[in-house]
Amino acid sequence: MQERRKFIKSLLALSALLVLPMRALANNWNIPAFQAKKLPEAFAALQISNVSLSTDIKVIGPDKAENGAVVQIEVASQIPNTESITIFVENNPTALIANFVFSENTLPFVVTRIKMAETSDVLAIIKAGNRYFSAKKHVEVLENGCG
Amino acid sequence: MGVVKMTDNIRMRAQLKGEITEVKILMTHPMETGRRKNDFGDVIPANFIQTVTATLNGKILLEAQWGTGISKNPYLTFHMRGAKAGDVVRINWTDNQGKIGVGEIAVTPA
Numbered sequence: 001m002q003e004r005r006k007f008i009k010s011l012l013a014l015s016a017l018l019v020l021p022m023r024a025l026a027n028n029w030n031i032p033a034f035q036a037k038k039l040p041e042a043f044a045a046l047q048i049s050n051v052s053l054s055t056d057i058k059v060i061g062p063d064k065a066e067n068g069a070v071v072q073i074e075v076a077s078q079i080p081n082t083e084s085i086t087i088f089v090e091n092n093p094t095a096l097i098a099n100f101v102f103s104e105n106t107l108p109f110v111v112t113r114i115k116m117a118e119t120s121d122v123l124a125i126i127k128a129g130n131r132y133f134s135a136k137k138h139v140e141v142l143e144n145g146c147g
Numbered sequence: 148m149g150v151v152k153m154t155d156n157i158r159m160r161a162q163l164k165g166e167i168t169e170v171k172i173l174m175t176h177p178m179e180t181g182r183r184k185n186d187f188g189d190v191i192p193a194n195f196i197q198t199v200t201a202t203l204n205g206k207i208l209l210e211a212q213w214g215t216g217i218s219k220n221p222y223l224t225f226h227m228r229g230a231k232a233g234d235v236v237r238i239n240w241t242d243n244q245g246k247i248g249v250g251e252i253a254v255t256p257a
Binding site for chain 2: 034069071089092097101103110112115
C-alpha cells in the first residue's frame with residue numbers, strides 16, 4: 001500500500017512537471033501559423049473553423065495604398081464577448097499578420113500599420129466564445145511593400 | 148543582443164477621453180522580413196517583433212503576436228475602460244532575435 005501511494009505521488013509530481021512547460025508554451029509565438037503561406041494552413045494552425053461573415057465587424061483601410069510598406073488598418077468588433085482580433089492579408093507571402101487578445105476592460109478595437117505585397121483582401125477574424133466571425137476590406141496596392 | 152533602452156524605442160500616449168482611455172504607441176524597430184537583400188545581394192536576416200504585452204498597473208490589457216507583416220516602426224492604438232489619471236500603462240515587446248523593449252506612460256486627462 002505504502003509503495004503504491006509513493007508511486008502515485010511520483011506520478012502526480014511527474015504530470016505536474018509535464019503540464020507546466022505546456023502552459024508556458026501556450027503564450028509562445030505560433031510558429032506554424034506565422035509560417036503558413038496560405039489562409040487555410042494559417043487557419044488550421046490557429047484552430048479557426050466555421051467562420052461566419054458578420055456585419056458587426058468593421059475593417060477600415062484605404063481603397064488604394066500608394067505604398068504597400070505602410071497600410072493603416074483599423075478593426076473594430078461589436079460582437080459581444082469578443083476575445084481576439086486576428087488580421088490576415090490573403091496575398092502576402094505569409095498570410096497571418098497579427099493576433100490581438102483583449103482583456104475584459106480593453107475594447108475589441110485596434111489600429112495598426114501593415115505591409116502588403118500586392119493588391120489583396122485584408123481579412124479580420126474575431127473569436128467570441130467558441131465561434132469565429134469575419135469581415136474584410138479590399139485594398140489595391142500600387143507599390144509592393146514587402147521587398 | 149543587449150536590452151534596448153526603454154527611453155528611445157517606444158513613444159507612448161495614454162489619454163482619458165470620458166470613460167475611455169486611448170493608448171497610442173509607436174515603437175522603433177526595423178521589422179525585417181528576412182526576404183529582403185542588401186546592395187550586395189546578401190539576405191538581410193529576419194528581425195521583427197513577435198510578442199507585445201500591454202498592462203495597466205501590472206494587469207494585462209492586451210497580448211499580441213506579430214509576424215513580419217507589421218510595418219517598420221510599428222504603430223498601435225487601442226482603447227480601454229476603467230483607467231484613471233495617473234494609472235500606468237506599460238508595454239513590453241520581444242523580437243525573434245531575443246531583444247526586448249519596454250515603455251511606460253501615465254494616463255493623463257485629454
